[in-house]
Amino acid sequence: MLIREATDRDWSAIWPFFQPIVAAGDTFCYDTGTTEQQGRALWMVPPPGRVTVAVDDTGAVLGSAKMYPNQGGNGSHVASASYMVDPGLGRRGAGRALVEESLSWARGAGYRAMQYNAVAETNVHAVRLYRSLGFSVVGTVPEAFHHPTEGFIGLHVMRVPLGPADSGGTA
Secondary structure (H helix, E strand, O other), rough: OOEEOOOHHHHHHHHHHHHHHHHHHOOOOOOOOOHHHHHHHHHHHOOOOOEEEOOOOOOOOOEEEEEEOOOOOOHOOEEEEEEEHHHOOOOOOHHHHHHHHHHHHHHHHHOOHHHHHHHHEEOOOHHHHHHOOOOOOEEEEEEEEEOOOOEEEEEEEEEEEEEOOOOOOOO
16 A cells, blocks of 8 residues: 555545545535535645545555644644545555554654644544554533434544644744
């Protein structure tokens, strides 16, 4: 498996799994009716953000990640990221590879931590993966997410320290 920078052409491979994941409404805080144009704007973030894809040896896109400063200004030393893996192509390690690569990118870019602001507490596979990579739940916002079958559930804020910035700061 290869993790590489996404290109504009990769969107046509991301959209087919992005759309049903978002439409399901059980993991992301995106409008379930997000159009392709809106989805592209949400996912294909400009610099200083970064978008990657995980591809198999045939070149098929298994999943994608977007990473970016969690906040601007005085909060820009903390990174954030989001991940999507094609449900039909899961269980191949693409999710773990995407998270690991985003952590490596964030360390290399001088971020002091990676923080996820909205991990649905029912997304147990993602929570387990993030914990296995050193993240901890620093808080849960009660009833902050309206899950389509579970009702109002909590959103975890998860964080992993990355160490002090080597260059004294980042984007």
